[in-house]
Amino acid sequence: MIHTTRNNIFKKPKIEFFNTFDREEFLLLIVKGIVIGIAAGIIGSAFRYIIHWGNEYRHEFMATATMEQIVIWAMIMMVLGWGCHLLLKWAPLSGGSGIPQIEGEMKGIFNMNPFPTLVSKFFGGAFTGIVGFSVGREGPSVQLGGATGKLLSNCFGSSLREERILTSAGAAAGLTAAFSAPVSGAIFVFEEVHKSFYPKLVIPTFSATISSNLITSLVFGLTPSLGFSVMESIPIEYFTTLFILGVAVGCFGVIFNRMIVGVKCIYDRLPISRGWKISLTFLGVTLLGIDSQMLLGGGNDVVTMMVAHQQTLQVLLYIVIGKIVLTSICYGNGAQGGIFLPMVVIGSAVGALMHSILVELHMLPNAFGSSFIICGMAGMLAASMRTPLLAILLVLEMTNSFHSIYQVGTVAIIAYLTAEFMKELPIYDNLLLRMSQGILGAEEEQTFFQTRLSVVCPYVDTMLKDIEMPRGSMIVSIDRGGQPIVPVATTVLQCGDELYVSCTKGQLKEVKEFFGL
Missing domain, CATH: 1.10.3080.10 (Clc chloride channel)
Structure with missing residues (x-):
């Protein structure tokens, strides 16, 4: 009896982190995240540098310019404005901030064409930076990174699910390049874009932000992006x-x-x-x-x-x-x-x-x-x-x-x-x-997503047969503590369950909102 007890104590448990996916996939996600982070870091750093150069040049020019030079400058700026318009005609999703577009991409509302979006966002953002628009480089950097992630995921031959994960990782790397803030870049994806996190999202995202921050540090140094620190504390x-x-x-x-x-x-x-x-x-x-x-x-x-x-x-x-x-x-x-x-x-x-x-x-x-x-x-x-x-x-x-x-x-x-x-x-x-008004419901292609049930989720401790999900959607698999579970009508959902949910692309936003995402 004592011998059996000892064997049970030292026996390797069956539940382990790697049960959710194999080691090869784990390592590939890290490598892909690093590659995307380096690429997004290079593009984001170049964009950040051009915006900084444009601001410096504009300040120096306007401080000494004559009226004739200002008139010529104004005409050039109007031409650049028309250039932004032409770029938007080529890549309609490249306008504005870029963050809503990335969120829409994750929800299946948009299908961003990565290369035109990347080019349009880079040069259009540079034009608005040179003229002095009161806009930031961070939203564009997020979309630049996301477009880079999607472009490379196509090169990797990724599935739709992995494409969205790598697009998110690229977006995080883009924000990291803009602010030199790798942890915030990752948290941005978890809290703002996905409003949840799970291992297959966390792994490539942090790989991308860390490698992007390495590139940014080589270009801009290790000083804080705003150039100052606060030492005093309020009593x-x-x-x-x-x-x-x-x-x-x-x-x-x-x-x-x-x-x-x-x-x-x-x-x-x-x-x-x-x-x-x-x-x-x-x-x-x-x-x-x-x-x-x-x-x-x-x-x-x-x-x-x-x-x-x-x-x-x-x-x-x-x-x-x-x-x-x-x-x-x-x-x-x-x-x-x-x-x-x-x-x-x-x-x-x-x-x-x-x-x-x-x-x-x-x-x-x-x-x-x-x-x-x-x-x-x-x-x-x-x-x-x-x-x-x-x-x-x-x-x-x-x-x-x-x-x-x-x-x-x-x-x-x-x-x-x-x-x-x-x-x-x-x-x-x-x-x-x-x-997204007028776009939702246009795509009937089947897709799926992952979500983890939180403590406050209303469906915890509820049988599947008692949950009225949006029509056409279904929970296809449940991962509980590393162990896969085939869902049946009497399966009771528990806090921490990782759900794999299937639905059409047009329903993706509605179904995610159903689970509080």
Whole structure:
């Protein structure tokens, strides 16, 4: 009896991680993720460098240009605007941010043609960067990475399921290249794009972000992408000021979302062609830059300026309001360019603004301006995107201020709850919803996806026969602790079950929403 017990204790358990897929597939996913990460890192770094060069060149040119040179420059910018229009005709899914397109690709709403999208996004994004559009490089970098992942997955001969995984990994690598933030790049895919995670997604995604960050570090060095770190911490006795900041930045996040969608609707109703909409916006931004370059471009330099020197209330209000309005105009015309970095800049300006107000009211010492700036960034992202974990990690990675997690996390969560209370849709979900109108249900090709049941899922401890799934969809397999289970009517779902769900492409969005994805 004792001998048998010992044998049972030291016997190798049958349940192990590799039961879900074989070792060869595991190693291939790592290799493919690394290859995609390197490719996306090279493309993303080149795109980031061109945007930086365009901003520097525009600043120097406008500082010394004569009126004749400005007229010539404006004409060239209008031509570039028309070039963006022609690129969009070639690759229709390359307009705007790129993040809703990647999310739509994962849900089966879109079928991105990777090569035209890659070329159009790269050059169109470069054009909007040179003219000084108040848009960011991050959304385009996500789509550049996603298009790279899809293009290479076609070269690998991947299945539809693996193609989506590698496209996601490329998107994460693209965000990593834009911000030099590998963990945030991966979390972006898990929290924003898939709203879940499972081993076959985690493995290539982290492989891609780490290899992309290696390329980015070789090009831009190891300094934080925003070029500064915050050393001071806000004492616990000033917690109420963090609550005030969280509510304020949450409200501004909702205002920003509504402005983006509202101005885009106005652009869509204008009785002129898209080419003229983009070219005239290029002209308007050029003329705005004659007087001041503060609102133009993504805004990295504005954040650095606010950290280095305390600004007046008037200047901070000008940055907040001007950046919201100009970003809405630049995004609304449909040209290539994202809203991720402008959100960061607006949040930092709201943080600086609230810091100045609280100091004037003697509710806060004057020593915590930088802390309020990074807290405002996280709060803005959490309120607008509704991804608090990504918001916290991204700000900490961009500034290398991990010891500030208490204050950054507090503001991000309060801003998130404020936006939830105001019942505002997350910005990228809202944009995807508007882009997908009239497209859903067009594809009848069968597909499938994976999801893991969480503790709060309403279908936990429920028999399959009692779950009314959307018509035409079904659970084809269940993985429970590494052991495959063939689902039958009396199978009871448990927390942690990994489900393999089959449906048509047109149903994919509906079925994912059924499972809370």
